[in-house]
Amino acid sequence: MKAQLNFLERQRQAGNHFPSIEHFIVNTPDINEQKVRRNYLRLLAWRGVKGKFLEALCLMATLTRMTPMGDSFEIELFAQEGPLRVQDQGVSCFIWTQQSVQSEKSGLKAVPDIVITKTPESVTTSNILSIIECKCRDSIGASELRGEFGKAYDLGSPSYILVSYNSVPQSVIDGGQVLGIDVQVFSLNTPERERFLRGERDVAEDMATRLALGRKRRMFLTAIENRASDVRRRGN
DNA sequence: GATGAACTAGGGCGAGACGT
DNA sequence: ACGTCTCGCCCTAGTTCATC
Known part of the structure; x- marks a missing residue:
C-alpha cells in the first residue's frame, strides 16, 4: 500500500x-x-516483498527440522517473532526473527533475519547459536561477504548461514567457506531448478536440509579457530 | 574496447527511542 | 497519541578498475 x-x-x-x-x-x-x-x-x-517471502520460507524450513516444545505457539510470518521454544536434534533452543541485538563487544546494533539462541531471555551475543540472513540482491560480492563476516564476528555466532535468492558465483561460495559464512542459494536459482519445477524435489524440504546441515557444520566457529591458529603461528 | 568485479552513493522502509 | 529523529536493512544505479 x-x-x-x-x-x-x-x-x-x-x-x-x-x-x-x-x-x-x-x-x-x-x-x-x-x-x-x-x-x-x-x-x-x-x-519489494520477495525478501520477506525468502525469510518466511527459511523460518518455516528451519521449524520443519525441529520439535516444538512447551505450549503450542502461533507463528506470525513477516514480523518480529520469538522466542519460539523448540528442540533441535534433542537440544533445547529458541528461535527469533527480526530481533534487534546489540553486540556486547563493539556496542553496535544489528537486526539479523533469523536467530537461534541457547536461552529464552533475549538475543544477546552470549547466547546466539546460529544466524540465518536472507539476501535478494542481484549479486553478492566480496564487499557483501566481508560485511557479513564482520557481523558474524561481532555477534559471535558459531554458525552463520547466508541464503541468497539469486545464484552466487562459485568464488563467493568458496570465499564464504574460508570466512566461515555458509552461503546457500535458493533452490529455484540453482542448476537443479528444472527438477524442482517438475516436482521431483521440494523447495522447502531442500532448504530445510541445507539449513540443518549449516547449523550442524558450525562453519564460522571452525573458520575463526583456524584463522586464530594461523595468526598465532605468524605472531610467534 | 568489452566485460565483469569491486566500490560508492543514495533512497525507501520499518522499528525504536525520545520529546511534546 | 503523535511527530521527529536515528539506525539498520533493503537494495539499485552509476562509476572505477582490472583483466582479457
Whole structure:
C-alpha cells in the first residue's frame, strides 16, 4: 500500500497526476498497455516483498527440522517473532526473527533475519547459536561477504548461514567457506531448478536440509579457530 | 574496447527511542 | 497519541578498475 502511494507520488513529481493506481492503469485505452502496466506494478511489488517471502520460507524450513516444545505457539510470518521454544536434534533452543541485538563487544546494533539462541531471555551475543540472513540482491560480492563476516564476528555466532535468492558465483561460495559464512542459494536459482519445477524435489524440504546441515557444520566457529591458529603461528 | 568485479552513493522502509 | 529523529536493512544505479 505504501509502495503504491510512493509510486503515485513519484508519478506526481514527474508531472503525472493519478488519484489512484487504478487511474494509472486505465489512463491508456490500449488493453495491452494496461496489461503491461499491471505486470509492471506486480513486478515492483514482488521486488519489494520477495525478501520477506525468502525469510518466511527459511523460518518455516528451519521449524520443519525441529520439535516444538512447551505450549503450542502461533507463528506470525513477516514480523518480529520469538522466542519460539523448540528442540533441535534433542537440544533445547529458541528461535527469533527480526530481533534487534546489540553486540556486547563493539556496542553496535544489528537486526539479523533469523536467530537461534541457547536461552529464552533475549538475543544477546552470549547466547546466539546460529544466524540465518536472507539476501535478494542481484549479486553478492566480496564487499557483501566481508560485511557479513564482520557481523558474524561481532555477534559471535558459531554458525552463520547466508541464503541468497539469486545464484552466487562459485568464488563467493568458496570465499564464504574460508570466512566461515555458509552461503546457500535458493533452490529455484540453482542448476537443479528444472527438477524442482517438475516436482521431483521440494523447495522447502531442500532448504530445510541445507539449513540443518549449516547449523550442524558450525562453519564460522571452525573458520575463526583456524584463522586464530594461523595468526598465532605468524605472531610467534 | 568489452566485460565483469569491486566500490560508492543514495533512497525507501520499518522499528525504536525520545520529546511534546 | 503523535511527530521527529536515528539506525539498520533493503537494495539499485552509476562509476572505477582490472583483466582479457
